[in-house]
Amino acid sequence: xxxxxxxxxxxxxxxxxxxxxxxxxxxxxxxxxxxxxxxxxxxxxxxxxxxxxxxxxxxxxxxxxxxxxxxxxxxxxxxxxxxxxxxxxxxxxxxxxxxxxxxxxxxxxxxxx
Amino acid sequence: xxxxxxxxxxxxxxxxxxxxxxxxxxxxxxxxxxxxxxxxxxxxxxxxxxxxxxxxxxxxxxxxxxxxxxxxxxxxxxxxxxxxxxxxxxxxxxxxxxxxxxxxxxxxxxxxxx
Numbered sequence: 358x359x360x361x362x363x364x365x366x367x368x369x370x371x372x373x374x375x376x377x378x379x380x381x382x383x384x385x386x387x388x389x390x391x392x393x394x395x396x397x398x399x400x401x402x403x404x405x406x407x408x409x410x411x412x413x414x415x416x417x418x419x420x421x422x423x424x425x426x427x428x429x430x431x432x433x434x435x436x437x438x439x440x441x442x443x444x445x446x447x448x449x450x451x452x453x454x455x456x457x458x459x460x461x462x463x464x465x466x467x468x469x470x
Numbered sequence: 471x472x473x474x475x476x477x478x479x480x481x482x483x484x485x486x487x488x489x490x491x492x493x494x495x496x497x498x499x500x501x502x503x504x505x506x507x508x509x510x511x512x513x514x515x516x517x518x519x520x521x522x523x524x525x526x527x528x529x530x531x532x533x534x535x536x537x538x539x540x541x542x543x544x545x546x547x548x549x550x551x552x553x554x555x556x557x558x559x560x561x562x563x564x565x566x567x568x569x570x571x572x573x574x575x576x577x578x579x580x581x582x583x584x
Contacts (some may be wrong), residue, residue: 360528388569397506397576399574400513400557400574401570401573402571402573405569405571407569412564412569412578413564413569417560447513454569454570455519455569455570457501457561459515459572460515461512461513461514462512463511464511464512465576
């Protein structure tokens with residue numbers, strides 16, 4: 358059984374397009390996260406939701422809009438894609454916002470051409 | 471903000487012991503984590519320290535000194551499969567909105583050789 362799943366695994370698109378990445382967790386966790394890992398392997402948090410409510414919003418361009426329809430899902434929509442958006446995007450979840458362990462999804466490799 | 475430093479690369483021999491250091495400067499410290507990440511895969515949790523001292527977990531141990539802003543990950547009896555990136559991450563408490571935020575270092579790429 359997959360604990361944290363993301364779709365798609367790979368996404369290649371052109372500049373200016375709008376795309377979405379989906380994340381689902383079947384662990385019954387309350388808290389979900391989006392991270393971006395750039396070409397230098399630097400992993401940086403973007404957003405966190407707890408029970409569908411936004412609790413962490415780092416300095417991310419407003420072209421990025423997360424949406425949590427329920428606590429098992431956290432999707433990421435990106436408008437007007439730019440070359441610098443190329444990265445691996447990881448979704449993660451934890452039992453709660455204070456839990457020490459986060460479970461990461463397999464990642465979505467986004468390439469903007 | 472947070473500042474986390476760890477070596478970029480390390481090489482060690484199969485069967486040996488290697489220590490990966492991490493130094494950090496932060497406010498609102500609420501724990502230090504080590505994650506392992508193989509190429510093309512997701513990070514996986516290795517260890518967590520919130521109090522000073524050594525936490526041992528099989529071949530892996532992690533140490534924390536909060537007063538020095540210092541941690542290390544110790545890997546014993548190295549195996550080829552231990553070749554991976556090791557990420558040091560500091561957790562800080564978010565005062566507004568609740569929750570905790572993990573800030574990662576840039577990772578140490580460990581290469582285990584025969």
